[in-house]
Amino acid sequence: MSNQGAIDVDRRGVIDADLTANPANFTALTPLTFLDWAERAYPTHTAVIYGQRRYDWRAFGARSRALASALSRRGVRPGHTVAVLCPNLPEMLEAHFGVPLAGAMLNPLNIRLDAETIAFMLGHGEAKVLLVDGEFAGVARAALDLMPGERPLVVDIIDPAHLPTEPIGTLDYEALLAEGDPTWAGVAVSDEWQAISLSYTSGTTGDPKGVVYHHRGAYLSSLGNMLAWGMRGQPVYLWTLPMFHCDGWCFTWSLAALGGTHVCLRHVSAPAVAEAIKAAGVTHFCGAPTIMTLLIHAQIPLEGGARPIEMLTAAAPPPAAVIEAMEAMGVHVTHVYGLTEVYGPATVCAPQPAWSQRPAAERAALTARQGVPYVTLEGLQVCDPITLAPLPWDGESLGEVMMRGNMVAKGYLKNPRATAEAFAGGWFHSGDLGVTHPDGYIELKDRSKDIIISGGENISTIEVEGVLYRHPAVLEAAVVAKPHEFWGEVPCAFVTLRPDMQASEAELITHCRAHLAHFKAPKVVVFGPLPKTSTGKVQKAVLRARLAGGE
Numbered sequence: 001m002s003n004q005g006a007i008d009v010d011r012r013g014v015i016d017a018d019l020t021a022n023p024a025n026f027t028a029l030t031p032l033t034f035l036d037w038a039e040r041a042y043p044t045h046t047a048v049i050y051g052q053r054r055y056d057w058r059a060f061g062a063r064s065r066a067l068a069s070a071l072s073r074r075g076v077r078p079g080h081t082v083a084v085l086c087p088n089l090p091e092m093l094e095a096h097f098g099v100p101l102a103g104a105m106l107n108p109l110n111i112r113l114d115a116e117t118i119a120f121m122l123g124h125g126e127a128k129v130l131l132v133d134g135e136f137a138g139v140a141r142a143a144l145d146l147m148p149g150e151r152p153l154v155v156d157i158i159d160p161a162h163l164p165t166e167p168i169g170t171l172d173y174e175a176l177l178a179e180g181d182p183t184w185a186g187v188a189v190s191d192e193w194q195a196i197s198l199s200y201t202s203g204t205t206g207d208p209k210g211v212v213y214h215h216r217g218a219y220l221s222s223l224g225n226m227l228a229w230g231m232r233g234q235p236v237y238l239w240t241l242p243m244f245h246c247d248g249w250c251f252t253w254s255l256a257a258l259g260g261t262h263v264c265l266r267h268v269s270a271p272a273v274a275e276a277i278k279a280a281g282v283t284h285f286c287g288a289p290t291i292m293t294l295l296i297h298a299q300i301p302l303e304g305g306a307r308p309i310e311m312l313t314a315a316a317p318p319p320a321a322v323i324e325a326m327e328a329m330g331v332h333v334t335h336v337y338g339l340t341e342v343y344g345p346a347t348v349c350a351p352q353p354a355w356s357q358r359p360a361a362e363r364a365a366l367t368a369r370q371g372v373p374y375v376t377l378e379g380l381q382v383c384d385p386i387t388l389a390p391l392p393w394d395g396e397s398l399g400e401v402m403m404r405g406n407m408v409a410k411g412y413l414k415n416p417r418a419t420a421e422a423f424a425g426g427w428f429h430s431g432d433l434g435v436t437h438p439d440g441y442i443e444l445k446d447r448s449k450d451i452i453i454s455g456g457e458n459i460s461t462i463e464v465e466g467v468l469y470r471h472p473a474v475l476e477a478a479v480v481a482k483p484h485e486f487w488g489e490v491p492c493a494f495v496t497l498r499p500d501m502q503a504s505e506a507e508l509i510t511h512c513r514a515h516l517a518h519f520k521a522p523k524v525v526v527f528g529p530l531p532k533t534s535t536g537k538v539q540k541a542v543l544r545a546r547l548a549g550g551e
Helices: 004-013 032-040 058-074 090-102 115-126 134-146 173-178 215-231 249-258 270-280 289-298 319-330 351-357 360-367 416-422 461-468 505-513 540-548
Strands: 046-050 053-056 081-085 105-108 127-133 153-157 196-201 210-214 237-238 261-263 284-287 309-313 332-340 345-347 377-382 399-404 428-435 442-447 451-452 458-459 474-482 489-499 525-528
Touching: 004 046, 004 458, 032 058, 032 090, 032 215, 032 249, 046 090, 058 090, 058 173, 058 249, 058 289, 058 442, 081 090, 081 115, 081 210, 090 105, 090 127, 090 249, 115 134, 127 270, 127 474, 153 458, 153 505, 196 215, 210 215, 215 249, 215 309, 215 345, 249 270, 261 270, 270 289, 284 289, 284 474, 289 309, 289 319, 289 416, 289 474, 319 332, 319 360, 332 360, 351 360, 377 428, 416 428, 442 461, 451 489, 461 474, 461 505, 474 540, 489 505, 505 525
Parallel strands: 046 261, 081 105, 081 127, 105 196, 127 153, 237 261, 237 284, 284 309, 309 332, 489 525
Antiparallel strands: 046 053, 196 210, 332 345, 377 399, 399 428, 428 442, 451 458, 474 489
16 A cells, blocks of 8 residues: 555656646735735725724725835835834834835834834844834934944824824825825735744843744734634724734734724723724724733723624733633633744634533633644644653643744744754744643643742742632732742742732732642732733743842
8 A cells, every 4th residue: 555655646746747836826925915805805995094094995005005116216125124113003004015015024113112122123124214103203213323334214104193293204104105106016026935024022131033924924824813713704903902013913914804994093091992992893902911901900891883892812821810801891802822933823712612601710711721723823732842742632741832834934033043943843942831631722831931840849820820810809910930948939929909909918828829739829929010011911030030139
């Protein structure tokens, strides 16, 4: 049988040897084709809403193409980088099509970064153009002053809805668009491995690493989002997730493939979210668990349609208690997991029909797992980090989560060592520790750097945090390792209480001991606000530093 199989393979090779790719049967995958489709299928449907501004898909496409044409006329070429320092505005959406249509690589900059870090990114990415929203002119000017050598062309984005700021650029954004051709088709993408975007990691240790995305990965991630979330029709999507973070998890492109509507927000607050949902008929939004906490604490009714509003959450594993509270508000939560290196979300906790019959708390606990791979991610496994051998699906064997496939980025810009380390053995090493349950769903237990080893026993900070969140007085919680002379490390909890409630250290420790093995319960509780990154992740490195400093 094995010999016959070999003969069959050889015959197939001979039979189709003269069948090669040509324009009739092969086109490089790129999410830019989604814009062509939206312009053709839904030209008069609303594409973007921002305050009093409205653009349909025909107008949005014309503006995006004018941007591409103008950048090209200004000397931007394939292989160049165009950086954008801008909140969730229509101009940021236009840049996600206009910059790659010019053949260039888009570099969305984190609007909460300091001038020194922005200067590093502009120099490291060799930005030829910098689009700057007026709110961030000050930090942009300071960053440009820190840059050695040639500076990029600076273009001011002027938002009439925002307080005026002194321009720092050579021209403004609308003037740049006026230089372009709104009918320009753009630079053809002949190689789907071509870079489309540059996203920098947080850089908590050393300089940030520049993660390079390719057109193929962006295309498949955009479609993967839609399939994982069950998006259909023409969704109305509210931008509570920063577009600078992994290109807004690629939803910047996904909505065009559905002819949906983007609802932009400059600043995210509970009242702004509630008003946008009511005024625009929002059906979908994304965000970290901190967004859920914000909405739960505000206790503002979310007036959606007859169906539940859909929320996609990631960044940090959501406590089951938070998911349960969101469901009570009429928001259906879908939990996804990923990293910058995989375009944002790459796994989904796909709900099973039988879960609907479970009690709310049990259903929320199942939903809090990281789940199964996107259909567009070819490989996902929890394995031994040394041998790369897959670990048993027993819900107990702890290993590193690894991924492979088309949704993994090209690598790190100008950093071959980091790229080789991250892709060692043909897998992307996430640095996250987890287990695989018997049903095939993975569950994170911690970052490899966050796991607490106390007296030789592993303690998952995520598990302890989940118990803390079930205390009625706890608004937010984070657990880190505190050095201990005898045990080596013990859990220390940092807790933010609800403004209208009180709880003592002893009360919270007793609460944890009632639901956990006693060695897992925090030995110390520190009260106060938690430091967070711009994407809502708690900065545990800062908390560990506080402990090292004697707090």
